[in-house]
Amino acid sequence: MICNSYKSFFKILADDCKLNIINILSKGPSTVGELSQRLHYEQSRVSHALISLKEFGFVINKRNGKTQEYQLEPKIMIPLLRLIDEHVDKYHRSKCTCKGVRWREMK
Template identity: 45%
Template sequence: MDQVLFEQLLVFFKTLADENRLKLIGMLAEREYSVEELATRLKVREPTVSHHLARLKELGLVKMRREGNNHYYQLEASSLHRLSKDVLSLEKIAAPEPEQATDLWEQKILKDYLQEGKLTKIPSTRKKREVILRWLVEQLAWEKRYPEKEINAFLLQYHWDSATLRREFIMTGLMQRDQGLYWRI
């Protein structure tokens, strides 16, 4: 999620994180109200209602109409729809920043499972295990074919269960095996 979208979401949710503002939106969705009517229904003072309405107006969620000395407010439904479409779309909220989110997550996994260059345990979840396996296989040369004994010696530097790690390399498609030789793919 980019910083601009994050700031928009922050302002949006901070503004709506007030019980009275949410009630105001609900009431204004029904019909148009004056500040006096809203204050009476909410059982708060008019300046408090005016403050809340000003905050909602900043977001474009309410619009005001003057009639003499009275101000009448109603919900700006099109703005609410636009905000929900533009700011709250799942694609925008869930979209990680390219590579950075993945890199940070993978770094956390490596930090959690590696201690002094040794694997503390083999992760039980597939995604975490694949991060560890990719990191391990990256320590090996590309075009070299390793005998099983050499792969075992390499893996024992990181964890006692070399057989499981060796099998996982094959099962995840990170390495191939033929006639006792292993190589990266």
Template identity: 40%
Template sequence: MMEKNTPEQTEIEKEVLSRVAQTFKILGDPTRIRILNLLSKEELSVNEIVDRLGLKQSNVSHQLKALRNVQLVKYRREGTTVYYSYDDEHVINTLEQMVNHVRHS
């Protein structure tokens, strides 16, 4: 016989709930989604992101900082160039599912 979960076991912890809400808030920006979409395919430098999206370097840097703050992207430095990539496959999968959902609707 399977045990039922108690309300305490199914409730999302406050800190986790807060971080999930913050992550969704960050993902609510189309530019950040565009950046994550690019990074889901390959690692890129800030300048490469700027060129591909046609945005200002300051805007891209600002958006990358927001994405870094919630651990959606990571970076590595090679000389004076900083390369960015996504930090977690779960987020990319979620974005792909949302795109498929919207296209299906």
């Protein structure tokens, strides 16, 4: 493996499952089970996604007894999401059919 950090950076985030997770975590910490329920995803699907997000430093976790609480790594995720929001607003507001809705869950 060489210096393909940029590719990994984007590839990891280019996924409905992980983005829906990030969207929920942007409102506060959550556990694997909670995410799995709210998104109607298999537990293992959420777990796989969280682990790859964690490996790249997008989320951090803390064990609480049996459960594992995940949250966004604020230093990267907050400015990143703001940057994307601004870009999306500017370039794609017109192309987006759902007015005022910044986010909609994706299968």
